[in-house]
Amino acid sequence: xIDPREWIVWVAIAAGGVxxxxxxxxxxxxATGASAAGASRFDPAWATLAANLLACVLLxxxxxxxxxxxxxxxxxxxxxxxxxxxTGVCGSLSTFSTLCADAVRKARAAPGRGAFVYLSAHLxxxxxxxxxxxxxxx
Amino acid sequence: MGxxxxxxxxxxxxxxxxxxxRSSSTIPAPKIPPHSEVGFxxxxxxxxxxxxVGALARGIVTELVPALGWPAIAATQAVNLAGAIALGVLVGxxxxxxxxxxxxxxxxxxxxGSFTTFSxxxxxxxxxxxxxxHGVAFAYLAGSLALGIAGFWLGERTSARFxxxxxxxxxxALDTP
Numbered sequence: 001x002i003d004p005r006e007w008i009v010w011v012a013i014a015a016g017g018v019x020x021x022x023x024x025x026x027x028x029x030x031a032t033g034a035s036a037a038g039a040s041r042f043d044p045a046w047a048t049l050a051a052n053l054l055a056c057v058l059l060x061x062x063x064x065x066x067x068x069x070x071x072x073x074x075x076x077x078x079x080x081x082x083x084x085x086x087t088g089v090c091g092s093l094s095t096f097s098t099l100c101a102d103a104v105r106k107a108r109a110a111p112g113r114g115a116f117v118y119l120s121a122h123l124x125x126x127x128x129x130x131x132x133x134x135x136x137x138x
Numbered sequence: 139m140g141x142x143x144x145x146x147x148x149x150x151x152x153x154x155x156x157x158x159x160r161s162s163s164t165i166p167a168p169k170i171p172p173h174s175e176v177g178f179x180x181x182x183x184x185x186x187x188x189x190x191v192g193a194l195a196r197g198i199v200t201e202l203v204p205a206l207g208w209p210a211i212a213a214t215q216a217v218n219l220a221g222a223i224a225l226g227v228l229v230g231x232x233x234x235x236x237x238x239x240x241x242x243x244x245x246x247x248x249x250x251g252s253f254t255t256f257s258x259x260x261x262x263x264x265x266x267x268x269x270x271x272h273g274v275a276f277a278y279l280a281g282s283l284a285l286g287i288a289g290f291w292l293g294e295r296t297s298a299r300f301x302x303x304x305x306x307x308x309x310x311a312l313d314t315p
Contacts, residue, residue, distance in 0.1 A: 010194065010197065013193050013194060013197045014190040014193055014194050015190075016193060017189040017190045017191075017192060017193020017194065017252050018186040018187075018189045018190045018193075019189075020189065020193070020252065021185055021186060021188065021189025021190075021192070021193075021247065021248055021251060021252045022182065022185065022186055022189065024247070024251060025182070025185045025243075025247050028247070052256040052257070055255075055256065055257040056256070056257045056260050058257070059257040059258070059260075059261055060261075063261065083197075087193065087196070087197050087200065088193055090255075090257045090258070091193060091196055091252070091255040091257065091258060092189050092192065092193045092251070092252035092255075093257070094255050094256035094257040094258075095250075095251040095252070095254050095255070095256060096217075096218040096221060096222060096254035096255060096256050096259065096286055097218070097221040097222045097224070097225040097250045097251060097253070097254040097286075097290070098225070098246075098247075098250075098251050098254075099256060099283075099286070100222045100225070100226075100283075100286040100287045100289070100290035101222075101225055101226070101229060101290055103283075103287050104287060104290055104291055104294070119283060122256070122283065123276070123279055123280060123283070126256065126257075126259075126260040126263075126279070127260055127263065127264065127267075127275075127279070129260075130257075130260050130261060130264060
């Protein structure tokens with residue numbers, strides 16, 4: 001039979017996926033100023049960067065949390081919570097496809113610095129954010 | 139009296155019907171600004187549903203790849219490269235078809251945004267840094283970005299070119315009697 005501990009993990013991943021995607025989408029809406037139709041306040045690429053760095057901080061913090069010595073001893077919630085937070089929220093809050101699309105768009109709009117700065121911010125900021133996050137639980 | 143009424147109702151019929159019978163590719167696609175057509179709750183529902191689908195698909199790939207005997211970082215590379223190419227194809231399609239707010243929300247922001255991940259990629263590179271050196275880890279991260287950008291660009295160009303040719307062929311088929 002199907003172990004409830006099996007499927008609760010998949011429910012948690014889907015729920016975390018909805019939550020993470022909604023946060024990323026909200027950041028993008030904030031940047032573009034969806035309420036006022038027309039010109040956007042910021043380039044939505046910076047919202048992608050914010051979502052990605054936020055996800056790295058969160059993942060760094062979650063992975064450096066002291067893990068229970070025997071995970072099998074926990075209840076359903078103990079099985080579902082890590083999957084919800086890491087694979088679900090962090091994985092969906094951060095994005096790679098939109099990052100590539102933003103970089104190509106920036107390179108086309110202004111050949112030269114824009115795309116370079118944007119990619120450098122990801123290359124330097126990602127590991128830094130992960131490290132910062134891992135400092136939080138200590 | 140009846141004669142005149144009939145003639146009046148007859149005359150506007152033709153011009154009203156025939157544009158609908160033409161292929162949509164011959165009529166310039168309307169430029170729809172983002173967020174204008176789909177309401178907030180509607181868009182939130184599409185984005186959220188896409189996010190759930192993308193996260194589940196990523197979870198399945200993450201489970202399958204180590205089962206096939208490949209390292210876990212191969213799963214991250216697989217979802218990211220596939221997602222970047224797929225987003226390229228989608229963006230190329232939207233360029234030709236003038237944009238679909240619902241398609242962008244569900245497939246672009248939701249499914250593909252959630253399917254691909256940056257946080258796991260950075261965590262993978264931390265593992266590489268611990269196993270080898272910081273230089274190798276940085277090269278891995280930079281190389282992953284370059285690969286993704288190349289994938290996106292290739293997907294977009296292929297899709298835009300293919301669709302442009304397809305719609306041109308359709309136009310020519312319509313124009314020849």
